[in-house]
Amino acid sequence: MRNISPIALSLLLLTFAASSVAAPKNIIVMVGDGMGPSHVTGYRHMQHTSGEVKPTILDELLVGWSSTHPDDDTIVTDSASSATALATGHKTCNLSIAMDCNDRPLKTLFQKAKQHGKWTGIAVTSQVNHATPAPFYAHSPTRHQLNEIADQLVDNRVNEQLPVDVILGGGVQFFVREDRNLVEELKAEGYQYADSWKSLNKLDRAPALGLLAKVALPSALESPVPDPLATLTDRALQLLSKNEKGFVLVVEGSQIDWCSHANDIACAMAEMDDFAAAVTVARDFVDAHPDTLLVITGDHETGGLSLGANNQYHWHPHVIRGVKLTANTLSDRLLKTKRWQRAWQKHTGIELDEEEQSALSQARSAGKEELATAIKDIINRRSHTGWTSHGHTAVDVPIMAYGAGSERFHGFVDNADIGARLMEAIGD
Ligand SMILES: [Zn+2]
Structure with a gap:
């Protein structure tokens, strides 16, 4: 080393730097739709029943924070815009699917993966043409063009190849139509x-192609199979890992968002549980295949979820653990039977006081929507869960990362930079 010239030394250092960021063979991107910091904290306490509070797998993999604002002055993003940032490395306006605010198409992670001979996959619990998976394989000025987005799974070819090799989720209704049968x-x-x-x-x-529901899969809380997203993730990894050149898989915990829009905490926590189970499947895959990069984030927070509300210094996960149905389904059950108090007790484990009984009884006469709202009011009040919105909020979301090249996602990273670094991780 004594006689080494400065130029040779810098070349040597560059070589070291290049080898330490060698492109991972496989990339797994996981999005908890609507998963903000409170969802992650809530999930931790839901897991905890006695003794010391322990970190969950999401805590163990935590590496940073991401901003999610769209490419306009609204600050609060929708899923189309934030997923476009993750899928292309570019910010855009709300509603846009892998297009900029002027409707110019943006190159996607899957297009680049295909150019590198990789296989691509999506595993979601929404319909597979929904706003979060869509920007990875389709271009559209609006997320609402659901049939046209589904069409692109056949029409949007890269080097003669179809854009997505493994498609798992819901959405038969958008595939089997009068004008086209995309399944066939x-x-x-x-x-x-x-x-x-x-x-x-x-x-x-x-x-x-696996389409397991007409539109979305049932809520995790009411799923006929345990851990539906984890099951889809496992199947997708088994299929995709057969490619010698690797793969890019996008997994979405789609309904954390929907439960949070509804301000239904039992529903949201069941989705978090399934998402964490899917993360465990992905983490185990990385352990067995260390040339894999795993990146996990939320696309935005939904609901303005607060653990502790109405000035109470308590949050009661045990109340939420007792609730076995979504408020939507529970309201149907309570409307169907005269012995609704017994059904309530069976599905929530909550002993009603007089005030709550009369509130539910009144709501039951008013109709399904009023009853669902009254049900959630009781569960939220009993557990001291607060919500500030039925929409999205602009709070930063966590980033978890693991495996080959995961250090590129440490610290504060804007969502478009997460997308740009995923693009870089595929190689030149
Ligand atoms: Zn949403």
């Missing part, structure tokens, strides 16, 4: 097809 078109392209949880297990090679 994809089958003709060589896709294996599953339309139930049972047949999902039979998918044994990519390309593969």
